[in-house]
Amino acid sequence: MYACKRLEKKRIKKRKGESMALNEKQILEKVTSRFVVNLAYAYETKDALCLVLTLMNGGDLKFHIYNMGNPGFQEQRASFYAAEILCGLGDLHQECIVYRDLKPENILLDDYGHIRISDLGLAVKIPEGESIRGRVGTVGYMAPEVLNNLRYTFSPDYWGLGCLIYEMIAGQSPFRGRKEKVKREEVDRRVLETEEVYTHKFSEEAQSVCKMLLTKDVKQRLGCHEGRTLEIKRHPFFRVINFKRLEAGIMDPPFAPDPRAVYCKDVLDIEQFSTVKGVNLDQTDDDFYTKFSTGSVSIPWQNEMTETECFKELNIFGPNGTLSPDLNRSHPPVPPKKSLLHRIFKRQVRSIRITRPSHQILRHP
The missing domain is CATH 3.30.200.20 (Phosphorylase Kinase; domain 1)
Incomplete structure (x- = not known):
């Protein structure tokens, strides 16, 4: 499906x-x-x-954070989702792709409770050895270097991960209160100038990883050094995560969606x-x-073609390895055969004309 x-x-x-x-x-x-x-x-x-x-039938993280009981998750659940997001970012960065739009709405759950990053419209491939510039993203989740229109590589994604971890635990984004009506300029000012507030919901490890990811100076931010995602994986916040098992898909999620439930507020938009x-x-x-x-020509599509062996039906050639007639442009096109349905219809019409008495045949002007 x-x-x-x-x-x-x-x-x-x-x-x-x-x-x-x-x-x-x-x-x-x-x-x-x-x-x-x-x-x-x-x-x-x-x-x-x-x-x-x-x-992905399980809804998005925003719905689960705000519409499934009290806002926010237990730290163990937040840690699991953050770990899978981190693995997804690692796979993107390995292809030199920066995502740039990390927020709860773009993280989807499948039938089993695993998550995937979606909506890659703002993602971009960075030329090897270069950096890019672009003031794109969602208000409240854009990194300071993005707001200041500075050059960057993968640093906005680590800032976005910090915003997500904070929101999953606190039940609100780090620079705007839940349902708070505030202008975009004010939110941008908070991102650039103020520090996020931590409550009793944050353990020492959770507070530490958020602070290190939400460091405004790119040079000091966790993940923005040679180790990248590996540097973040080593943080104590992820001490309960076995990344080898996680990457193999054999770690059980902390929450499994109900197959009978619809995880969205409005079924029809x-x-x-x-x-x-x-x-x-x-x-x-x-x-x-x-x-x-x-x-x-995506790799998953190629794998499917290999597993189903569809290519065997396509790789049929003429004698001695020559092109099959349908691929040989020098051959005149073969007239298409009339369909079986058409032949049956003609036979039935002929039968009706033979067996039906002449006085029953309706004649039209």
């Missing part, structure tokens, strides 16, 4: 989201990870672009089904669609 992420063509054009949609598809092709949503296929319909992805008016698709959009709907 897979999930289909449907991107409406007119909505993409209205929001000028072509580059983000294409970027997500191309990034997903490069990544294969137990902790990142994987791409199985990509195609287009008349009205939409479609990504066939890993099915009306805005997503509303009609987009005043946007017309034209010939210039076709180039973008052609780049998007190339099927998929």
Whole structure:
């Protein structure tokens, strides 16, 4: 079973989201990870672009943090999710991809309670040996270097991990209270100038890892040195995590979703089904669609083709290794055979004309 992420063509054009949609598809092709949503296929319909992805039925972390009893998690559960997120970031960084949008809404649970990072629209591949600049992300989760429009590599992801750990334990984000109405400029100021507040919910280890990840100076931040994710894995906060077993998928999650439950507040988001008016698709959009709907060459897709041995049906050639007739462009096209249904229909019509008396045949002008 897979999930289909449907991107409406007119909505993409209205929001000028072509580059983000294409970027997500191309990034997903490069990544294969137990902790990142994987791409199985990509195609287009008349009205939409479609990504066939890993099915995640357990809802997102934001719903679980705020709508399943008292806000926040026990530290053991927060540690498990943080460890799996850390493994996902490690797999992305190994491909020189920085994620840049770590927040609870983008972390999804599967049927068993394991998590995966989703929505890679803001992720970007960093050229080897270089750094990038870009003020992108979600308010309250963007790192100081992002807000200041400085150059960076993977540091925003470690800041985002610190925000997530804090929110999972505290039941609110580090720089904005729950349901607090505050302007974006004020939230950015807090990120740049103020220190987060820790309550009795935080153990000494939890407070330590949050402070080290939420260090405003990139050079002092945990993970921003040669060891990267390995440096974070060694922190006492993860002392109960066996990362070898975790990466092999044989550690039991602390929470298993109920298969009968629906883990979302609104089953139908009306805005997503509303009609987009005043946007017309034209010939210039076709180039973008052609780049998007190339099927998929992702590693999970290749593995599936290997395991199912579909390639054996495709690798059929002519005599002595020559091309099969359908692949040989020099041969004239073979006229298609009429379908079995068409032949049966013709036979039935012929039978009716023979057996039915002439006076029963209706004649039309």
